[in-house]
Amino acid sequence: MPREPLNTSARWALTSLALSMLMPSLDTSIANAGLPMLAAAFDATFQQVQWIVLAYLLTVTTLIVSVGRLGDGIGRRRLLLIGIGVFTAASLCCALAPGLGWLIGARAVQGVGAAIMFALTVALVADAVPKSRAGSAMGLLATMSATGTTLGPSLGGLLMAHLGWHSIFLLNVPLGLLNAWLVYRYLPADRAISTRVAFDYFGTGVLVLTLAAYALAMTLTGLALPLLLVSACGAGLFVFIEMRVKVPLIRLSLFADRRLSSSLLLTLLVTTVMMTTLVFGPFYLSRGLGLSSATVGLVLSIGPLLAAFGGVPAGRLVDRFGARRIVPGALLGLACGCGLLASLPMSLGVFAYVLPIAMVAVSYALFQAANNTGLMAGVSQDQRGVVSALLGLARNLGLITGAAVMGAVFALAAGDPTEAPAAAIASGLHTTFAVATAIAFMALIISRTQFNCGSGLARESGESGNTVLTDTPPSRASPLPQGNGGDR
Known part of the structure; x- marks a missing residue:
C-alpha cells in the first residue's frame, strides 16, 4: 500500500523520539576527546578520569532491559518523560561538579536517564507514526544513534577547546527541556492501566549484577577472568529464575x-x-x-x-x-x-x-x-x-x-x-x-x-x-x- 503521509502531530512526535535517541548517543562518546583536559582539571590520572565514561556506559548497559520492562508496565510515555528529566538534571549536576567523585556519580545518574531513553525510544515508534512509515522512522532513529555516537568525540573536543569542559554537559539542558516538552505535547498518552503490574525484582537484580560483571570484565583487564566467571554464573542463575518466576523480566x-x-x-x-x-x-x-x-x-x-x-x-x-x-x-x-x-x-x-x-x-x-x-x-x-x-x-x-x-x-x-x-x-x-x-x-x-x-x-x-x-x-x-x- 502507498506510504501514508505524516500529519503535523506525528512529525513533532517523531522529532521528540529523534532527540531522545540523539542526546544519550552523544553522551556515550562526547567526553572521550576531553579526558586529558578533565584529568588536568581535576588533577587526576587517566585511569581515574576513564570512569567518567565508564560510569555512564556501565549504568546504561546494566539497567536498559529492566527499565524497558518497567515501561511496558507503567506506561512508556510516562517513563520516557521521567528519563528525560533525570538525564537533564544529571547533566546540569555534571556541569556544576566540584570534584571528580561528584562528576562520576552524576554521570552514573545520567546513565539511568539514558537507559530509559534508549530502551523506550524505538518502542514508541509504532505509537508515533503509521506502520507504513515505520522504516523511515527507524531510519531516522538509526541516523540519530550513529550520528550521536560518532560525532561525540569531535563535538566534545570542539566545545571543550572553546567553551571549557562544562559545556559538553550544559548542552543537554536546553535540549532536554525542549525534548520533554515535545514528548509531553505530541506523543500519544499512555493507556490507563487497570491492574497492578508485577515486576521481577529478584531477576532484575541478578541481571544487573551479571551485566555489570561482564562490562567490568571488558574494561578491567586484570580482573577479566574472575569477572567473566561471575557473569557466566549470573547468566545461568538468571535463566533459572526466569524459568520459574510467574511474571518474568524477560520471557525466555x-x-x-x-x-x-x-x-x-x-x-x-x-x-x-x-x-x-x-x-x-x-x-x-x-x-x-x-x-x-x-x-x-x-x-x-x-x-x-x-x-x-x-x-x-x-x-x-x-x-x-x-x-x-x-x-x-x-x-x-x-x-x-x-x-x-x-x-x-x-x-x-x-x-x-x-x-x-x-x-x-x-x-x-x-x-x-x-x-x-x-x-x-x-x-x-x-x-x-x-x-x-x-x-x-x-x-x-x-x-x-x-x-x-x-x-x-x-x-x-x-x-x-x-x-x-x-x-x-x-x-x-x-x-x-x-x-x-x-x-x-x-x-x-x-x-x-x-x-x-x-x-x-x-x-x-x-x-x-x-x-x-x-x-x-x-x-x-x-x-x-x-x-x-x-x-x-
Missing part, C-alpha cells in the same frame, strides 16, 4: 524464535565492528598518516555526516523493499568496506581511509534501519519495551566488546597506539580490520538464515506468552492509529 520463549535471536546477535556483531572505526581511526589518521588535528577532525566528520544524511533514505528503502532484502546487502557493504580498510596500503594516503569509511557508514545506516524495523514490526504491545531494550542492550554490549576485543587485537599487532610508529599503526589497523571483516561476513551468514525461519515472529497473546515477529515488509502492513495511542 522470545529467544526460541531465531528471527529475534539472530537480530539481536547481528546488532551485537555490527556494533562490535563499528567500535573499531571509532577507536582506531583517529590514531591512524594522526600518527599513521601524519595529518593535523584540524584535518583529522574533518576526515572523522565524514562518517557521521554520511550516517546523518543516509539514515532516512535507508529507511525509505526498507519501507519499499522490506528488511529481508536490505539487511544482507547492508552487511555485504559493511564487510567490503572493512575489507578495503584491511587491505589498501597506507601509501594511498587519506583516500584509502575515506572511501572504505564511506561504505561502512552507509552500510551501517542501512543495517540499523532494516534490522530495527524487521525486529519491531510484529512485537506485541506488552513486550515492545523489553524487546526494544534488548536491542539497546545488544548495541551497548557490542560497543563494550568491540573496544576490548579489537583493542586487544590492535595491541598484539602494533602495540600501544599512543606510542607506536606509523608503520606499526598501519599494520595494526590492517590486522584489526581483517578481524572486523571476518565478523561482518559471519553476520552476513547469520542474516541469510534469519529470513528463512518459517513464519517469523507472530504477535503474542497475553495468555500464551509466545511471541513471534512478522516478516511482512512495513509498506504492506496496515497503519496504526495515531490519535490517542491506539491499543497501547
Whole structure:
C-alpha cells in the first residue's frame, strides 16, 4: 500500500523520539576527546578520569532491559518523560561538579536517564507514526544513534577547546527541556492501566549484577577472568529464575524464535565492528598518516555526516523493499568496506581511509534501519519495551566488546597506539580490520538464515506468552492509529 503521509502531530512526535535517541548517543562518546583536559582539571590520572565514561556506559548497559520492562508496565510515555528529566538534571549536576567523585556519580545518574531513553525510544515508534512509515522512522532513529555516537568525540573536543569542559554537559539542558516538552505535547498518552503490574525484582537484580560483571570484565583487564566467571554464573542463575518466576523480566520463549535471536546477535556483531572505526581511526589518521588535528577532525566528520544524511533514505528503502532484502546487502557493504580498510596500503594516503569509511557508514545506516524495523514490526504491545531494550542492550554490549576485543587485537599487532610508529599503526589497523571483516561476513551468514525461519515472529497473546515477529515488509502492513495511542 502507498506510504501514508505524516500529519503535523506525528512529525513533532517523531522529532521528540529523534532527540531522545540523539542526546544519550552523544553522551556515550562526547567526553572521550576531553579526558586529558578533565584529568588536568581535576588533577587526576587517566585511569581515574576513564570512569567518567565508564560510569555512564556501565549504568546504561546494566539497567536498559529492566527499565524497558518497567515501561511496558507503567506506561512508556510516562517513563520516557521521567528519563528525560533525570538525564537533564544529571547533566546540569555534571556541569556544576566540584570534584571528580561528584562528576562520576552524576554521570552514573545520567546513565539511568539514558537507559530509559534508549530502551523506550524505538518502542514508541509504532505509537508515533503509521506502520507504513515505520522504516523511515527507524531510519531516522538509526541516523540519530550513529550520528550521536560518532560525532561525540569531535563535538566534545570542539566545545571543550572553546567553551571549557562544562559545556559538553550544559548542552543537554536546553535540549532536554525542549525534548520533554515535545514528548509531553505530541506523543500519544499512555493507556490507563487497570491492574497492578508485577515486576521481577529478584531477576532484575541478578541481571544487573551479571551485566555489570561482564562490562567490568571488558574494561578491567586484570580482573577479566574472575569477572567473566561471575557473569557466566549470573547468566545461568538468571535463566533459572526466569524459568520459574510467574511474571518474568524477560520471557525466555522470545529467544526460541531465531528471527529475534539472530537480530539481536547481528546488532551485537555490527556494533562490535563499528567500535573499531571509532577507536582506531583517529590514531591512524594522526600518527599513521601524519595529518593535523584540524584535518583529522574533518576526515572523522565524514562518517557521521554520511550516517546523518543516509539514515532516512535507508529507511525509505526498507519501507519499499522490506528488511529481508536490505539487511544482507547492508552487511555485504559493511564487510567490503572493512575489507578495503584491511587491505589498501597506507601509501594511498587519506583516500584509502575515506572511501572504505564511506561504505561502512552507509552500510551501517542501512543495517540499523532494516534490522530495527524487521525486529519491531510484529512485537506485541506488552513486550515492545523489553524487546526494544534488548536491542539497546545488544548495541551497548557490542560497543563494550568491540573496544576490548579489537583493542586487544590492535595491541598484539602494533602495540600501544599512543606510542607506536606509523608503520606499526598501519599494520595494526590492517590486522584489526581483517578481524572486523571476518565478523561482518559471519553476520552476513547469520542474516541469510534469519529470513528463512518459517513464519517469523507472530504477535503474542497475553495468555500464551509466545511471541513471534512478522516478516511482512512495513509498506504492506496496515497503519496504526495515531490519535490517542491506539491499543497501547
